[in-house]
Amino acid sequence: MDVGTPLTLRMKWTLKLKDVSYENIEEDRFNMSAQLFQYNPVHKRTPVLVHDGKPICESTIIVEYIDQIWSHNPLLPTDFYERALARFWVKYADDMVPAIGLLAQSSNGEEQEKAKEKIWEHLRVVEDQCFNDEKKFFGGDTINIVDIAFGSLVQFIGVLEDALEVKVLGDEKFPHLHSWYNDFKDVPVIKENLPDQDKMMVLLKFTLFVMGSSSDSTLSYIGL
Amino acid sequence: MDVGTPLTLRMKWTLKLKDVSYENIEEDRFNMSAQLFQYNPVHKRTPVLVHDGKPICESTIIVEYIDQIWSHNPLLPTDFYERALARFWVKYADDMVPAIGLLAQSSNGEEQEKAKEKIWEHLRVVEDQCFNDEKKFFGGDTINIVDIAFGSLVQFIGVLEDALEVKVLGDEKFPHLHSWYNDFKDVPVIKENLPDQDKMMVLLKFTLFVMGSSSDSTLSYIGL
CATH class of the missing domain: 1.20.1050.10 (Glutathione S-transferase Yfyf (Class Pi); Chain A, domain 2)
Known part of the structure; x- marks a missing residue:
């Protein structure tokens, strides 16, 4: 969702580095969708990753989540x-x-x-x-x-x-x-x-x- | 180090929940030691966990680190x-x-x-x-x-x-x-x-x- 901001960019780069295919849903930043509010009721902002129907919010947490689910090309050290x-x-x-x-x-x-x-x-x-x-x-x-x-x-x-x-x-x-x-x-x-x-x-x-x-x-x- | 502040308390509770023995070095908050500055040169504050001679800083990162090293009584979900x-x-x-x-x-x-x-x-x-x-x-x-x-x-x-x-x-x-x-x-x-x-x-x-x-x-x- 909305890959034009610095924090959404982290998610995009991570998905690309892992070569994970995804659907990108852009959000109008002046008129966020009801779906976004439902997925991120606390902060009401992008980025949100929806995986298996469940939302993950906060850019750093999303990057760590992606790194755990798709563990090739690791982004966190194992030590x-x-x-x-x-x-x-x-x-x-x-x-x-x-x-x-x-x-x-x-x-x-x-x-x-x-x-x-x-x-x-x-x-x-x-x-x-x-x-x-x-x-x-x-x-x-x-x-x-x-x-x-x-x-x-x-x-x-x-x-x-x-x-x-x-x-x-x-x-x-x-x-x-x-x-x-x-x-x-x-x-x-x-x-x-x-x-x-x-x-x-x-x-x-x-x-x-x-x-x-x-x-x-x-x-x-x-x-x- | 200095377990009387909210963020050091997180480290203390975690070590106690894991039943890990440790040496507690109190810091004088008005006159921090040279050792603290050496271990946490960026923030110059407690808490710092020193494990195997290496310092780990930032309370949340310390809690996650302890949870990984001593994995009994896990504090993070496995899913x-x-x-x-x-x-x-x-x-x-x-x-x-x-x-x-x-x-x-x-x-x-x-x-x-x-x-x-x-x-x-x-x-x-x-x-x-x-x-x-x-x-x-x-x-x-x-x-x-x-x-x-x-x-x-x-x-x-x-x-x-x-x-x-x-x-x-x-x-x-x-x-x-x-x-x-x-x-x-x-x-x-x-x-x-x-x-x-x-x-x-x-x-x-x-x-x-x-x-x-x-x-x-x-x-x-x-x-x-």
Whole structure:
């Protein structure tokens, strides 16, 4: 459902990486269907995976579920300690979402700077702690759940940069992250399933214009 | 480490439920040790579980890790769908933490009301969606990871109620939750490992007094 937002993108990439066939039901983000409310009564938002008639909600939980049901091309390490580490960084990616939301909702230069600072704080930790010469991806030689979690957010930050005409992810500021994202989006499955950044930008601008940047519900319309 | 805060309590209960012996290293929350910074350089806070010399951080990730290493008395369902559901509600519990932080930091009646409203919104969903006559606990006949997640927060809300002299968890407002928590804290392992609510309250009052309720770092001193 609705693969044009950063969190639904995680589900799409995961299904594609597993080569699982599925039916994609797009949701009109301004007029969500009764079916979506029935499947996700708590959050009333995408993504939702419906498998065997039962709904699974929350992007990270969906990715873990898919990884368990279709266990080929594993996205989580089998070693328990490595798995805990992967979950730590996925949570760290998720913890960055509110700051990205703040940036999207910023209505003046000061708010924008504050939001950028918060995002930078997060990215600085990732830049300094997650990369070494031996690992191309968070998952090592191949991408894993951490790459998917950060990849969807970095892709969306790129959309925000274009829409708001700001610079967040400079290659000088975060050289490792920059190089990682270039490798990540070159992975064939990711490359073939990257959303159209220009279309996303137009939709984002439209959403912010229609909803007003400071509206409480703006974030859910953006898909954060 | 430091079992007097809601998130460390989750680790303590889990270790006790599994009957795993451990050494408890208390941290002075006003003067964290260099060892803690080394083990949790990203968040610089408790809880941290050190197993085989390696640190695991973030309460939910620690509980899942313990559950995998010591697999008796399982805290996560084995069925993948049920497991996804349990993770959904654990995340929902975690999503309530910022609102509890707001309540702790509220410096006037208006802020307090706003924070209470936010907590109530969350609890209303749990009250309406999680209970039925067949299940005593979130985990069914025995407690699971969801009971631990909510139990630690409800216990802490009780501390806040005493410290701030507010009423958040009325038995009339949330009868199912109320009855569940009474059953939960009657489970022998939980009962024997409930922190001293009066001591927690005094420490909380002291922390808020020393740090100032609106300080950015207050939340980490409280342990949220």
